[in-house]
Amino acid sequence: GPTQPGPPGRHLGHYPSLPPGYQNTPTPPAPSSFHPAIQAATQPFTQGAQPYQQPPGGPGPAQLSPSLAAMSLQSNTPEGLRVVNLLQERNLLPPNPVPAPTPCLTQDLQKLNCSPEVFRCTLTSIPQTQSLLNKAKLPLGLLLHPFKDLSQLPVVTSSTIVRCRSCRTYINPFVSFLDQRRWKCNLCYRVNDVPEEFMYNPVSRSYGEPYKRPEVQNATIEFIAPSEYMLRPPQPAVYLFVLDVSHNAVETGYLSVFCQSLLDNINALPGDSRTKVGFITFDSTIHFYNLQEGLSQPQMLIVSDIEDIFLPTPDSLLVNLNESKELVQDLLKSLPNLFEKTMETQSALGSALQAAFKLLSPSGGRMSVFQTQLPNLGVGALQSREDPNQRASAKDVQHLSPATDFYKKLALDCSGQQVAVDLFLLSAQYCDLASLGCISRYSAGSVYYYPSYHHQHNPAQVERFQKDLKRYLTRKIGFEAVMRIRCTKGLSIHTFHGNFFVRSTDLLSLPNVNPDAGFAVQMSIEENLDDMQIVSFQAALLYTSSKGERRIRVHTMCLPVVNSLSDVFAGADVQAITGLLACMAVDRSVTASLSDARDAMTNAAIDSLSSYRQSALTIQQPGLLAPACLRLFPLYVLALLKQKAFRTGTSTRLDDRVFAMYQLKYQPLAFALLMIHPALYRVDDMNDEGALNINDQTIPQPRVLQLSVEKLSREGAFLMDAGIVMYLWIGRNCHPSFLSQVLGVPNYAAVPEKLHLLPELDTAESQRTRAFIGWLRDQRPFFPSLHIIRDESQLKPHFMQNMIEDRTESALSYYEFLLHVQQQISK
Amino acid sequence: MEAVVFILSLVDCCALIFLSVYFIITLSDLECDYINARACCSKLNKWVIPEMVGQCLSMMLMLVSMHWFIFLLNMPVAAWNIYRYMRIPMGNMGVFDPTEIHNRGLLKSYMKEAMIKLGYHLLCFFIYLYSMILALINE
Numbered sequence: 001g002p003t004q005p006g007p008p009g010r011h012l013g014h015y016p017s018l019p020p021g022y023q024n025t026p027t028p029p030a031p032s033s034f035h036p037a038i039q040a041a042t043q044p045f046t047q048g049a050q051p052y053q054q055p056p057g058g059p060g061p062a063q064l065s066p067s068l069a070a071m072s073l074q075s076n077t078p079e080g081l082r083v084v085n086l087l088q089e090r091n092l093l094p095p096n097p098v099p100a101p102t103p104c105l106t107q108d109l110q111k112l113n114c115s116p117e118v119f120r121c122t123l124t125s126i127p128q129t130q131s132l133l134n135k136a137k138l139p140l141g142l143l144l145h146p147f148k149d150l151s152q153l154p155v156v157t158s159s160t161i162v163r164c165r166s167c168r169t170y171i172n173p174f175v176s177f178l179d180q181r182r183w184k185c186n187l188c189y190r191v192n193d194v195p196e197e198f199m200y201n202p203v204s205r206s207y208g209e210p211y212k213r214p215e216v217q218n219a220t221i222e223f224i225a226p227s228e229y230m231l232r233p234p235q236p237a238v239y240l241f242v243l244d245v246s247h248n249a250v251e252t253g254y255l256s257v258f259c260q261s262l263l264d265n266i267n268a269l270p271g272d273s274r275t276k277v278g279f280i281t282f283d284s285t286i287h288f289y290n291l292q293e294g295l296s297q298p299q300m301l302i303v304s305d306i307e308d309i310f311l312p313t314p315d316s317l318l319v320n321l322n323e324s325k326e327l328v329q330d331l332l333k334s335l336p337n338l339f340e341k342t343m344e345t346q347s348a349l350g351s352a353l354q355a356a357f358k359l360l361s362p363s364g365g366r367m368s369v370f371q372t373q374l375p376n377l378g379v380g381a382l383q384s385r386e387d388p389n390q391r392a393s394a395k396d397v398q399h400l401s402p403a404t405d406f407y408k409k410l411a412l413d414c415s416g417q418q419v420a421v422d423l424f425l426l427s428a429q430y431c432d433l434a435s436l437g438c439i440s441r442y443s444a445g446s447v448y449y450y451p452s453y454h455h456q457h458n459p460a461q462v463e464r465f466q467k468d469l470k471r472y473l474t475r476k477i478g479f480e481a482v483m484r485i486r487c488t489k490g491l492s493i494h495t496f497h498g499n500f501f502v503r504s505t506d507l508l509s510l511p512n513v514n515p516d517a518g519f520a521v522q523m524s525i526e527e528n529l530d531d532m533q534i535v536s537f538q539a540a541l542l543y544t545s546s547k548g549e550r551r552i553r554v555h556t557m558c559l560p561v562v563n564s565l566s567d568v569f570a571g572a573d574v575q576a577i578t579g580l581l582a583c584m585a586v587d588r589s590v591t592a593s594l595s596d597a598r599d600a601m602t603n604a605a606i607d608s609l610s611s612y613r614q615s616a617l618t619i620q621q622p623g624l625l626a627p628a629c630l631r632l633f634p635l636y637v638l639a640l641l642k643q644k645a646f647r648t649g650t651s652t653r654l655d656d657r658v659f660a661m662y663q664l665k666y667q668p669l670a671f672a673l674l675m676i677h678p679a680l681y682r683v684d685d686m687n688d689e690g691a692l693n694i695n696d697q698t699i700p701q702p703r704v705l706q707l708s709v710e711k712l713s714r715e716g717a718f719l720m721d722a723g724i725v726m727y728l729w730i731g732r733n734c735h736p737s738f739l740s741q742v743l744g745v746p747n748y749a750a751v752p753e754k755l756h757l758l759p760e761l762d763t764a765e766s767q768r769t770r771a772f773i774g775w776l777r778d779q780r781p782f783f784p785s786l787h788i789i790r791d792e793s794q795l796k797p798h799f800m801q802n803m804i805e806d807r808t809e810s811a812l813s814y815y816e817f818l819l820h821v822q823q824q825i826s827k
Numbered sequence: 828m829e830a831v832v833f834i835l836s837l838v839d840c841c842a843l844i845f846l847s848v849y850f851i852i853t854l855s856d857l858e859c860d861y862i863n864a865r866a867c868c869s870k871l872n873k874w875v876i877p878e879m880v881g882q883c884l885s886m887m888l889m890l891v892s893m894h895w896f897i898f899l900l901n902m903p904v905a906a907w908n909i910y911r912y913m914r915i916p917m918g919n920m921g922v923f924d925p926t927e928i929h930n931r932g933l934l935k936s937y938m939k940e941a942m943i944k945l946g947y948h949l950l951c952f953f954i955y956l957y958s959m960i961l962a963l964i965n966e
Contacts, residue, residue, distance in 0.1 A: 402918025409920060412865055438918065442926055495930045502929040504860045587930075591916075 080570040080629035087623045095703040112173040114219040114557040125571030128563040130525040136568045137607035141522040141580040145668040146541050149515045157224045166190045172556035174536050186536045187488050225550040234544040236274030238365025242356050245339040246283040249372040253455025256336040261469040268474040270546035278318035282352035283344035292316035293323040298331040306351035306378040350380025364418030372427045380406040386430045392651040397594045402435040411442035415501045418480040420512030421445040426453035433655045444500045444510040449659040460756040460785040467783030478513040478543030488535040490527040497583040516781045518668035520583050534558045565615045569627045578636040582664040605637040610825040624822040638817045639677045639804045649810025674723035680705040684717040684738040699775045708805035727799045728788045741765035755788040832892040833959035839885045840952045847945040854938050864925035872921035879908045
């Protein structure tokens, strides 16, 4: 499952059997283009109609499928454009999670197309001109998850990696072969020669069929890169841990959890025999650890001159893991005790980061920083900028941007030396995450946040920290990576979202790449896409694997081009649009203001529905009309307005808000959407109808409910899945059998106040509930904590805040929001 | 006296023209991938203050010698430079920030700004030249 590093890709260097379906490609007819799928794609087929295969020689009467007759009418509106009156239809949420829309391509092309879990576009039908895009009033962009853990990944070792001569695009399934020896790039339309080695296809042992090679049959593929792709010999895996050991840190008790976790997973750290580790601890001084092989115990070296940091010894601070393993284990066992009695309250984080950077810059690698308070000493010291009285302000929120450029500068220095910084913030007070987060954002690191972490008072956070650490330490990792996103001529990328540094146009510098990071880009149409039926996008990620191998992961996606507004609307992907809108709103909040961002989001819903009403609707009806593919758009926009990142009028800590903004930009789309619009299920009456059978376990699939208290019932128990946290709400009159069989308590009053674990009882109900929650948890790389709450629980307001469709003192209900949108449209 | 003022302004304007050209060249180097974002921004940030000083100097000269029309001509650009400098967010590394320069078409707008300034400085150059010659003739 996704909690472990994925199985190794199938090596096609020796060309074992390709997956079924690829070997059965019919030989194409003789004419000029060797790509039958493109030849047949003269018109986008309407969604829902049955695409068909054109056999060579033309369709005979016996081969015409019955739906061909229906398709030729072309007067049926596709499902995506079915008109929905949002004010009348209340049950818009489908019972199961919303699937990604399928682009309007022929079946051949769509079968080869990149998976929507990896590569997704806000508009699955690209408008032909910029003016058409402007008319639709929808953002155009791509959301990618390029390093996702994949269960099936073709890996190719080839002496030649075939690329276009002018634009350097990798050969992909959507190029066209002009004849046996020449291929035309689908991004710049240049004609290239097919190299001699490429003509031979070892799978079918045939010569002269280059289009059957795996590079041309797979949209997602990984190459083993030859030495031309290396600027320096591939670096080893280097891990440096920078730990806060001030009094505050020791109080929280995170240090023992961390040390235990690292001890448990020390053999599972990705790497090979060259892997190196190091440790730095800091409070008001910086402590280094000499772990030279041969020492009887680790030796601590203290540097107190924090203004001018230097490394006390030239080597043996970063040591080979295999050679010094016992010393490392000794250090981890003794670290929590070393600082047990500390009374230091100051934290010189800036100097510690500079020291860590000095240590890592020769090789590059990963720095994991654990911080529990506001850094208040030395360079990079921060002030407390949050005013607790302004938390529930209905006006603008200040201090969303960094206070100093120290962390940004250091992050850029790190990025230049291939060092990524991951930040773990475990603090109860304000820590100025807006400034501290920069160290991770521009060095391609990730930010983890555990507010109010305490080993005794907050066991749910402790469990989450443990599970997240396990994933963090053992997940796949790529070093010294760069990524380039290319589009067909005519399209250009103008804004980037995610944790990386844009070193030059279209080149993203990623010192570390991890499988849990998502990226987004916005595009514009610079030249009209006339004469093009499809456009393609390619994301190529060049990285060094933890075993020191240089690899290139290539994803290619193609989408049709349309020139009518209704086709653009029919292809809209409402979830991708919401994800991109969230990224844009975060940018706007920081550069302009939060209220600007909120207005911009509301206007996005208003403008797009207004544009639909004016241009695409033939019959004017009263009510708020939307195409079926955009029917959830106002709901998602309202959910964004009520999201922790953007809400006003409700008390929100500044660090919580900033972290929510970072997550909206960093998480891949599926998890960002869970944050924005949590899923609500009724769990006390689950049955096996429609259940999935995975690994001999029956996983029930309850229906997704609307987020309104209307759907809650005192007689039931409901699970809310909000991505990073889950709430199991128990109704006051919940059936005692559920309480006893699943929670192990006799009645409602006996449900404990702070329960965060479901007891493992032997009843069918308990197994079913735990199977469902376990299945939800397994699908994501981070660990969502579970809170079991009654009506009087302290966490009830958090649960109720996610009831997006209801009205609160500071926000509209869903129906009122729809009325507001309708009013703005008819102005 | 008049002539001296205009000679100084002319020299100042020449310097500003060269500076605009330098900005344009550096920005287009970034567009064509000859340098990276960090190098480009540090080069440009180094010259932001000298540009402001040069522009204000020229404005002061005109103020002191009471040539109101040319003074008013210089004011918008000087005001814009000062406004741009004052409005840098605290977390940014100067007027040109390498992490933001590739976003939201900022590179293109900086290029446009540099071109407009170049055209404007050329215009000013000819005005000063003409005024200087007039002043020299009248002396």
